[in-house]
Amino acid sequence: MDPKVSRADRDLRKMLSEKRIKSVEDRSVGSEIFDQQTLKTLYKMANSGYLNILNGAISTGKEANVLKGIHEDGHFLAVKIYRINTSDFKKMQYYIQGDPRFKVRTTHKRQLVYAWVNKEYRNLKRSLEAGIVVPKPIISQNNVLIMEFIGDDDGNPAPILRNKAPENPEKAFESVVTSMKKLYHEAKLVHGDLSGFNILNNNEEMVIIDMSQSVVVDHPISRELLERDIDNIILDFKKFGVSASHEEVKQKILG
Numbered sequence: 371m372d373p374k375v376s377r378a379d380r381d382l383r384k385m386l387s388e389k390r391i392k393s394v395e396d397r398s399v400g401s402e403i404f405d406q407q408t409l410k411t412l413y414k415m416a417n418s419g420y421l422n423i424l425n426g427a428i429s430t431g432k433e434a435n436v437l438k439g440i441h442e443d444g445h446f447l448a449v450k451i452y453r454i455n456t457s458d459f460k461k462m463q464y465y466i467q468g469d470p471r472f473k474v475r476t477t478h479k480r481q482l483v484y485a486w487v488n489k490e491y492r493n494l495k496r497s498l499e500a501g502i503v504v505p506k507p508i509i510s511q512n513n514v515l516i517m518e519f520i521g522d523d524d525g526n527p528a529p530i531l532r533n534k535a536p537e538n539p540e541k542a543f544e545s546v547v548t549s550m551k552k553l554y555h556e557a558k559l560v561h562g563d564l565s566g567f568n569i570l571n572n573n574e575e576m577v578i579i580d581m582s583q584s585v586v587v588d589h590p591i592s593r594e595l596l597e598r599d600i601d602n603i604i605l606d607f608k609k610f611g612v613s614a615s616h617e618e619v620k621q622k623i624l625g
């Protein structure tokens with residue numbers, strides 16, 4: 371056996387026996403996400419001090435699982451793990467192809483998912499640097515992204531905006547539109563899947579999440595995605611009693 375492989379194998383077994391990744395046996399997490407390769411990635415991250423314990427699911431989505439992690443310092447982390455098998459390969463390819471930051475010309479599914487996760491990391495980083503409230507990305511490796519946990523000190527994740535109406539809807543709406551504007555002009559990105567599902571209401575602060583599909587403004591589909599994001603946001607805030615027209619919001623964002 372290749373010495374590198376056998377070392378990784380030994381390390382992995384050690385980690386499992388120490389139950390540092392305890393969710394392997396945790397039914398609530400669903401062991402299907404932990405293929406051998408993913409376990410190795412998690413192990414590497416744990417070994418490099420990014421993560422100490424994985425303990426339970428925050429969300430199981432179409433393509434990714436978000437788990438709660440604990441750092442050795444005791445603070446919580448959000449660990450987003452993309453499942454290779456259920457990834458929307460066609461969508462990923464389509465979005466990545468027009469992005470000048472990525473030269474991925476691959477049809478290899480795993481490589482494409484890895485690029486997709488790295489894209490989310492970079493989009494979050496760019497947004498954070500532009501002063502937008504997003505979870506701070508910590509590291510992305512293969513199909514795993516570790517980021518700041520958004521929630522309370524007891525480890526309860528913040529609810530999505532869809533499930534928790536803001537106390538001051540007008541103010542929350544303004545804050546989301548301001549984020550979209552900063553995203554466009556400063557980070558030079560369009561979110562691409564913005565709605566009440568991808569905004570967390572963290573104690574009345576609007577936190578934008580889920581940026582894997584976000585595209586640079588000079589991507590051929592950026593304008594189309596921006597129009598859609600505007601429509602989704604208007605529709606979601608309408609339920610909270612805020613009325614705004616598409617043109618008015620667009621004007622605010624594009625200036």
Ligand SMILES: Nc1ncnc2c1ncn2[C@@H]1O[C@H](COP(=O)(O)OP(=O)(O)OP(=O)(O)O)[C@@H](O)[C@H]1O
Pocket residue numbers: 428429430431432433434435436448450505517518519520521527528529530567568579580581
């Ligand atoms: N940093 C975070 N802190 C706390 N909770 C988070 C964080 N990131 C994500 N979540 C929770 O996990 C859920 C899913 O995350 P996200 O929207 O990024 O992926 P997703 O929609 O499941 O992706 P897909 O639909 O492509 O599978 C969110 O709705 C939110 O409840």
Ligand SMILES: [Mg+2]
Pocket residue numbers: 431567568580
């Ligand atoms: Mg989402």
